[in-house]
Structures are given as C-alpha cells and as structure tokens.
Amino acid sequence: MRATLRWAHADLRTHRGEALFLVLATTGVVIALLLASALFGYAANPWQRVFTQTNGAHVWIHARGDADPADLERLRDLDGVTAATGPHRTAHITARTDAARADVELRAADADPGPTARPQVVRGRWLDTGTPDGVVLQAGLARALWAEPGDTVTVPGGAEGPRELTVLGIADTAERDHRAGDRPGVGWVLPGALDRVTAPADRLGQVVGLRLADPDDTGYAVQRAVTLLGADGVTEVSDWKQARAEAQSDDRLLGLLLVTFGLGALLAAALAVAGAISTRVRGHLRDISVLKAVGFTPGQVVRIFLVQHVAFALLGAALAVALLGTLGGRFPGRIGEAVSIWRDLPHHTAATLAVPAAAVLFIGLATSLAAWRAGRVPPVPVARGAVPPAAGMSRAARAALGRRVPPALVLGWRAAFARRGRSLTAVARLALPLLLITVALSAWTTLDRVPSSAGDAGPAATLSARATEGLDERQAARLLADNPDVTAVYPGIEVAALAPGQTGTINLRGLGTDARPYPFTVVEGRAPSPSATDDEAVAGQGLLDLLDLEVGDWVRLTVEGHPQILHIVGRTIETEQGGRVVTTSLDTLAERDPGLRPAFHQVQLRPGADPKAVGAALSRASDGRLEIHEVGGLNEGRAVMRGVLAGLAAVLALIGLTELLTTISAGVRDRERDLLALKAIGLTPRQISGVIVTATGLTALAAALTGTLLGTLVGRWLINEHGRASGIGAGIAQSPSTAVLLLLIAGATAGAVAASLLPAARAARRRPADTLAAVV
Known part of the structure; x- marks a missing residue:
C-alpha cells in the first residue's frame, strides 16, 4: 500500500x-x-414549480358574501393548518376587452399579497395604491381576454356605468386556472376598486386559502371547515390535487x-x-x-x-x-x-x-x-x-502535396482519418451531444410553429366565437362573415359522449355542414365525405388509443341516452383534452337530434391576419355580444419550455466540450511520434500546429454533419412518437431550418478549432528530445 x-x-x-x-x-x-x-x-x-414559488395553499374555501369574517378567520386555527391567506372578498362578474370577454372572480388584495399563496407576477407589476383602478390577471384569464399589461378591462360599475380597470400585471398561481364556460379566472384588485364594482348579491363571496402541514389531509381540513361555517355557508371547495391534475394533463x-x-x-x-x-x-x-x-x-x-x-x-x-x-x-x-x-x-x-x-x-x-x-x-x-505502421500516404494525398496544397491541410486530413477505428469512435462520441442538440432544436421548432401554423398540423380555424346576450347564431355568423379578414365561418357544437365500456366521457364535436364542410387537416386517412348519410368522422390519437381503434373502424357512442354511430375515416392533430376528441359534421349530429343548433362558430382568417386585431374588431362590431377566443395551440407553457430547451442545449454543449477536450488530448498524445517525424522533415511549429488544428476541425466537422443529419431524422421520429404517446398524435414534428443547422455545424467546427489552438501550440513548441523520450 x-x-x-x-x-x-x-x-x-x-x-x-x-x-x-x-x-x-x-x-x-x-x-x-x-x-x-x-x-x-x-x-x-410546472404546477409544482409555481406551487413552490408562491407558497401555495392546499385548500381553497369559498364562502357566501354574508358569512361572518370572524368565522373565516377561525379557519386559521384548525388542526393541521400552518398558514392561511384571507379572507378575501370576491365578486363574480363578466369582464370585457376590445377583443374578448370572460367570467372573472375579482378578488380584493392588498399592495403586499402576503407570504401564503402569493401570486407570482410574470409580466408587469403587482397592485399599488398609485393606481387604484388597477388589476392583475391570472395567466389563463389574460389569455382568454387577450390582455397584456397596459390594456384596459371593462367591468360592471352600477349606476355610474361600466368601469375600466388597467391591467398592471399577469400572474401565475397554483389555483385552478380559467376555463371558458366552466370556471372563472381570478383578477386581483385593491379593496377600494372592488367596492366600485357592481355584482348581484348571490355573486358576492369570500375566499380563504389554507396551507396544511400534511398535504394529504385535505379531506379532513374541508370537513372541519364545513363544520365550522355550516354546509350552507360554503359555496365551493377546491384543493391542490384538482389543480395539479388539470395542470399536468396538458x-x-x-x-x-x-x-x-x-x-x-x-x-x-x-x-x-x-x-x-x-x-x-x-x-x-x-x-x-x-x-x-x-x-x-x-x-x-x-x-x-x-x-x-x-x-x-x-x-x-x-x-x-x-x-x-x-x-x-x-x-x-x-x-x-x-x-x-x-x-x-x-x-x-x-x-x-x-x-x-x-x-x-x-x-x-x-x-x-x-x-x-x-x-x-x-x-x-x-x-x-513492432507495432504495425500506419497506412502509407494515399495517392490522392501525394497528388495534393504535389499541387502545392498546404501540407497542414493534407497531413491534418490524414491524421484525422488514418486510424479508422479511433477516428470513427471519436466522431461518434462527439456526434452524440450534437445529435441531442439537434433534437432539442427540432422540439423548439415544433413548439414554435405548430401553434401558429393553422392548417399545417393543427386546426384550420384560428378563432372561436360564441354568441351571448340574445344574439342568435345566424346574426353571429353574419357579423363574422362581414369582417374582411375572415375567409370562412363554420358552425359548431360540442357535446359529452359516452363510449361503450367507459365510465368517463369524451368530447364529441360537430363542425361545418354538408353544404360547407370544415377543412379538416388530416394526417392519416382522409377527411369526412360531405354527406350526412355517411356518418363519417375524424378523431384524435388519444381517442383512438382510449377505445383501441384504428382509422377505418366504426364506433358507437351514447349522447344524452341516444346512440351515435360514427365511421372513423381519418386522424387529426388534437391538442385539447389529451386528443380524446371525435369530430364530425354538424348535419351528422342533427340526424340524431333535429333540434340541434350551433353553440359557437369556428373562424378561418386570411393568411397574415392578426388574430387579436380581428378579435377586437369582431367584438366591437357585435357590441361585445360575441365571446372571441383563440383556438388552442400545442401547449400554453411553450414559452417556458423554449427557455428550458435552450438550457438543455447549453448543458449538452458543456458535455460536448468535455468530450472535445478529451479527443484533442488523445489526438496529440497518439501523434507524438508523427510530430517528431514532421519536425525532422522540416515543418515549422506553425505548420505542425496547423496539422493538429486541421485534424481536430475535420473530426468536429464530420461529427457535426453526422450529428445534425441523424438528429434531424431522430428528432422527427422521436417527437412524433411522443406526440402519439401523449394523445396529440404523430405528424406534429417540425425540423429546424437549413440555416439553423448550418449555423450549428459551423459553430461546432469553429469551437473545436478554437479549443485546439492552445494544445496545438504547446505540442508544436515541444523539444524533439522531450517528444523522443515520450515515444521510446
């Protein structure tokens, strides 16, 4: 030892x-x-991240507006409660912007929101007394209203008429987010601003958020809260598990x-x-x-x-x-x-x-x-x-030297690829990080293009419009068609359907009519025939997986107790409901229920039209009686995901740099005898450095070409397979542009050359005696 x-x-x-x-x-x-x-x-x-950042509440207790605040304060003293926020007064109202309208739970909040369930402002700023009529919107609500910091939101104001609130910021929370027609989003205002908003008495309330010592004790905490406030005093209860399940489904x-x-x-x-x-x-x-x-x-x-x-x-x-x-x-x-x-x-x-x-x-x-x-x-x-000598110089190399091609280039090529086994190993190990970086770029491109390229892989329509306040569907269709940026309007309806042997429901959608069929973007099979007698439909990958179906199969659904038999003739990209969506013509659904009427309209825009500007124009033309929403994209968190992909690319680049330095060190060591020979025949230190740099650059170039080519192919396959597994479906993958790939190849090669300059210079300055001692 x-x-x-x-x-x-x-x-x-x-x-x-x-x-x-x-x-x-x-x-x-x-x-x-x-x-x-x-x-x-x-x-x-992302939900866990936001929950941790905001110190989120495990249980939210919604109470009536006339509940005693002292009773709500007593919820803080329940067994197992470690912290609480509220009670906060609330008002359920309908808010409007120039582009859309949505249900909102306005919640009174202070300029300092406190440590528990503290909304995380991602754009703009939090409330302050300098702007008494300011509002901070939950992220999902802001998307529904197409609102950004600086925009105005109109809310009911009683006898004084509607009031305008200035959007100060947009915040993420761990609460359940806004869902059109189902759940209001949260908007935070100062208490004085809430006093100036008018809402019916039955839409006024209070809310308390409780943080528990044991997150799994939500049921017990809810029981204690209901016992304390009375069953009639509690209007709604939600917990962290519901919010997490909804957030993770997408x-x-x-x-x-x-x-x-x-x-x-x-x-x-x-x-x-x-x-x-x-x-x-x-x-x-x-x-x-x-x-x-x-x-x-x-x-x-x-x-x-x-x-x-x-x-x-x-x-x-x-x-x-x-x-x-x-x-x-x-x-x-x-x-x-x-x-x-x-x-x-x-x-x-x-x-x-x-x-x-x-x-x-x-x-x-x-x-x-x-x-x-x-x-x-x-x-x-x-x-x-005794070691078998390396292969002699090829005829092409000798001819290149004879034509005065720089010796560094010729000898560098020979040094990079003379030993095939080691050369292929070095290229393969360098190519792996570049392959993964190319896959990351493919994922970035897919996230960037699919949500914004209506008709390429996603829905053909860009906007969805829903009529309200007495505006019938014919008037709504006429208002939509009159806009010069609108190229087509398709009536639609969504109903819940039950599949055989399933206890849950799936989404059955009717879009377009036989006279004006919806232009489905089909990635497998074909679009439905424009004839109601064919009962043809298209479905998402999630539905096909759920019911173990393939394109060409028939499926029997139950809608409101009545059978609906459909022939699945194609598969589309469905980014909503995990792909568990089946879509047919509105006329096909009307065969089962002749009284069926459209509930919304899908709006197709001309290329280059701004959806937000068109939505605002449609809302103004209808005097706010149209709810305009943008058709869902691939994922609401794609901005965060793009940043994460950039970070992963940096991590892979760090790993690639480690591999590159190892390759350079091994190359210099393996070529010590060759360097001695090069010095003996009269090559200058600069030429010897050029040989090492050229060999490294050529190895990196071969690795970059291999990695990007395979990465493009693997990226398309991988994203499509993951899209299939997630229920969205294959066919969403987008490859990076040629310019981006060329930039990656050039950057990787240039980085390798730069990294090899110092080792090459040190090797060229070594004395022949040192080199001889190392190789004897």
Whole structure:
C-alpha cells in the first residue's frame, strides 16, 4: 500500500495537468447532470414549480358574501393548518376587452399579497395604491381576454356605468386556472376598486386559502371547515390535487421529451467520462510496464488506477455540488431561475446526492474496466517498431502535396482519418451531444410553429366565437362573415359522449355542414365525405388509443341516452383534452337530434391576419355580444419550455466540450511520434500546429454533419412518437431550418478549432528530445 501511495503521489506530481483535467471534466459532467435535473424539475411539472414559488395553499374555501369574517378567520386555527391567506372578498362578474370577454372572480388584495399563496407576477407589476383602478390577471384569464399589461378591462360599475380597470400585471398561481364556460379566472384588485364594482348579491363571496402541514389531509381540513361555517355557508371547495391534475394533463408531451433529453444527456456524459479515463490510462502504458517490471502485480496496478480515479471523481463531484450550490442561481436566464427554484422543490436533496453518487459509481466502473486492461500490459514494453505502421500516404494525398496544397491541410486530413477505428469512435462520441442538440432544436421548432401554423398540423380555424346576450347564431355568423379578414365561418357544437365500456366521457364535436364542410387537416386517412348519410368522422390519437381503434373502424357512442354511430375515416392533430376528441359534421349530429343548433362558430382568417386585431374588431362590431377566443395551440407553457430547451442545449454543449477536450488530448498524445517525424522533415511549429488544428476541425466537422443529419431524422421520429404517446398524435414534428443547422455545424467546427489552438501550440513548441523520450 505504501508503494502504491508513493507511486500515485509521484504520478500526480508528474502529470498535474492530466489530473486537473480529469477533475474538471468530472466537475463539468456532474454540473451538467445536476443542471439537467434542475431543468427537468423546472419544466416537467410546472404546477409544482409555481406551487413552490408562491407558497401555495392546499385548500381553497369559498364562502357566501354574508358569512361572518370572524368565522373565516377561525379557519386559521384548525388542526393541521400552518398558514392561511384571507379572507378575501370576491365578486363574480363578466369582464370585457376590445377583443374578448370572460367570467372573472375579482378578488380584493392588498399592495403586499402576503407570504401564503402569493401570486407570482410574470409580466408587469403587482397592485399599488398609485393606481387604484388597477388589476392583475391570472395567466389563463389574460389569455382568454387577450390582455397584456397596459390594456384596459371593462367591468360592471352600477349606476355610474361600466368601469375600466388597467391591467398592471399577469400572474401565475397554483389555483385552478380559467376555463371558458366552466370556471372563472381570478383578477386581483385593491379593496377600494372592488367596492366600485357592481355584482348581484348571490355573486358576492369570500375566499380563504389554507396551507396544511400534511398535504394529504385535505379531506379532513374541508370537513372541519364545513363544520365550522355550516354546509350552507360554503359555496365551493377546491384543493391542490384538482389543480395539479388539470395542470399536468396538458404537459405529457413535454414531460416525455424532457425524460428523453435527460437520458440522452446521461448517456453523453457517461461516454465523455469513460473516454477521458480510457485516454489517460492508455497514455500511461509505459509507466504501467515499468510498474510491472519492478514487481507490481496486476491486482496492484488495477488498484492504483481505481483508487486514483475514484479520488479524482469524488473531488470533482464535491466541487460540482459546491459550485452549483453557491453560483447556480446566478446563471443567466432559465438556468439560474431553474436552479434557484429547484432547491425548494421536493426531492431536491435526494437528487443532489444521487446524481454525483451515480457519476462516481460510473467512473469507478469505467476505471475498473480500463484498469483491468492496464493490468494485462506486459512488463516489457512492446517496441514501437513492432507495432504495425500506419497506412502509407494515399495517392490522392501525394497528388495534393504535389499541387502545392498546404501540407497542414493534407497531413491534418490524414491524421484525422488514418486510424479508422479511433477516428470513427471519436466522431461518434462527439456526434452524440450534437445529435441531442439537434433534437432539442427540432422540439423548439415544433413548439414554435405548430401553434401558429393553422392548417399545417393543427386546426384550420384560428378563432372561436360564441354568441351571448340574445344574439342568435345566424346574426353571429353574419357579423363574422362581414369582417374582411375572415375567409370562412363554420358552425359548431360540442357535446359529452359516452363510449361503450367507459365510465368517463369524451368530447364529441360537430363542425361545418354538408353544404360547407370544415377543412379538416388530416394526417392519416382522409377527411369526412360531405354527406350526412355517411356518418363519417375524424378523431384524435388519444381517442383512438382510449377505445383501441384504428382509422377505418366504426364506433358507437351514447349522447344524452341516444346512440351515435360514427365511421372513423381519418386522424387529426388534437391538442385539447389529451386528443380524446371525435369530430364530425354538424348535419351528422342533427340526424340524431333535429333540434340541434350551433353553440359557437369556428373562424378561418386570411393568411397574415392578426388574430387579436380581428378579435377586437369582431367584438366591437357585435357590441361585445360575441365571446372571441383563440383556438388552442400545442401547449400554453411553450414559452417556458423554449427557455428550458435552450438550457438543455447549453448543458449538452458543456458535455460536448468535455468530450472535445478529451479527443484533442488523445489526438496529440497518439501523434507524438508523427510530430517528431514532421519536425525532422522540416515543418515549422506553425505548420505542425496547423496539422493538429486541421485534424481536430475535420473530426468536429464530420461529427457535426453526422450529428445534425441523424438528429434531424431522430428528432422527427422521436417527437412524433411522443406526440402519439401523449394523445396529440404523430405528424406534429417540425425540423429546424437549413440555416439553423448550418449555423450549428459551423459553430461546432469553429469551437473545436478554437479549443485546439492552445494544445496545438504547446505540442508544436515541444523539444524533439522531450517528444523522443515520450515515444521510446
């Protein structure tokens, strides 16, 4: 053991640079994996993130407006309640903007919202006394009203007429979000502003949010609250489980993608670390032979390298945890925000311990394999002359030199690809991070294009209009058609349907008529025939999976106790209800119920028209009697997801840089004898540096071309498969533009060239005696 420690100490003093690189490589890889974990926790469960950031309430108790506030205050003293917010006075009203209208629960709030269930302002600012008629809108409500900070919202004002509230900000909360026709969104105003809003007595109320010591005790807390206030005093109860279930139902696709990226990052990091260790062990073959010659057994050799590299791994992992703990929150953009929030999320401590432990364990396994090979090295080094020489220079290379092609370019090409096995391994390991980055860019492009490209993969219509206040469907259709930006108007209705053997309901939708069929965008099969007698329909992937159907099958549904038999002739991309939607013609549904009337209209706009501007014009033309909403896109959280994808690309770039530095180090070491020969034939240090830089650049270029090409193909397949698994359906994948891919290839190649400049210069300045000693 003493001899082992002495050799390890001597080796550390002799090869300080290699040891430092291995520690830093481990640090970079562990940081990358921890960042990937933080980004996964940040984006895969956005509801949990918001709940943690806002210190959300587990239970919301809605009471009547005439309930005694003292009784509501007593809810704070219930067993198991650790904190509370409220009681807050509320008023359920209908708010309007120039573009839309929606049901709103106006809630009185102070300029300081308090520590519990504190809304998180994502745009704009919170309420202040300087703007007494200001309002902060829940994010889903703001989308329904198409409102941004600075816009005005009109609310009932009693005898003085409607009042206008200025939108000061938009906030995220862990409460259940706005849902058109089902649940109002929340708008926060100062108490004085709420006093100036008029609402019927039965629409006035109070609300209290309770934070519990045990989140699973919501049922008990609700029972105690109902007992205290009386059954007649409680109008509504909601808990965190309901809010989480609704929020997570729309994030399955993004969750699947993030899991895939996490596994890919883990694989890339593992290969990077294994490559660094194998390169270092391969560079110590002469030292290993000397150890064998002086009496070290194979087991001792294995133990030397294992202990040494595990110690390096432990040091690198500890350094990574320390750096991320102290500086992680200071990273710019989504990465810093994700790390700051990750610290407060559940299972953070477990992940912080598990990721470095797994990295150290893997490094130990990789070292064991490399050290086992080292233990088999013979005591007498094999003479270099006995090693089969590299392939001679090809005829094309000799011809290129004869035509005065720069020697650095010709010799760099030969150095990069002469040893095919090692060259292919280096290209493959460098290509993996670039492949994953290309997949991330594909996901970014899909999120960016699908929601905004009506007709390409999503619904053909851009807007949905619903008539209110006595406006019949014919008048609504006429008002919509009169707008010059509207190219088509299709009547529609949605009803709940029960499938055979199912206890839940699915969404049955009627769109268009036989005379004017809806232009379905079908990704599999065909569109329904414009004839009510055919009973044809299209469905989302989620419905097909739920009922175990395929395109071409028949399905029997039950609507209000009456059968509805449909022939599924096509599949469409459905981003709502998890894809559990079946759509047919309105006339087909009218065969079952002749009295059926349209409940809304889908509006198709001319290319380039601004949906918000058209919605505002339609709302003004109808005197506010039309509720205008934008047809749902792929995911409401896509802005957050784009930031997370950018962060994952940075993590993968860090892993790729580690792999690149390992490749450069291995290339310089493997070409030491060649460098000696190049100096002997008269190449200048600058030309020798050019050979190394060219070899690295060509390897990186080959890896970039391979990674982007395969990444484009894998990205399309992966996103479509995840779309199928999430219920949205295949056919949503979009590839990055050619310009973006070329920029990625150029950036990766230029980065590799830049990273190789310093090692190349150092190798070119080495004295021939040093190089000769290293290769003998």
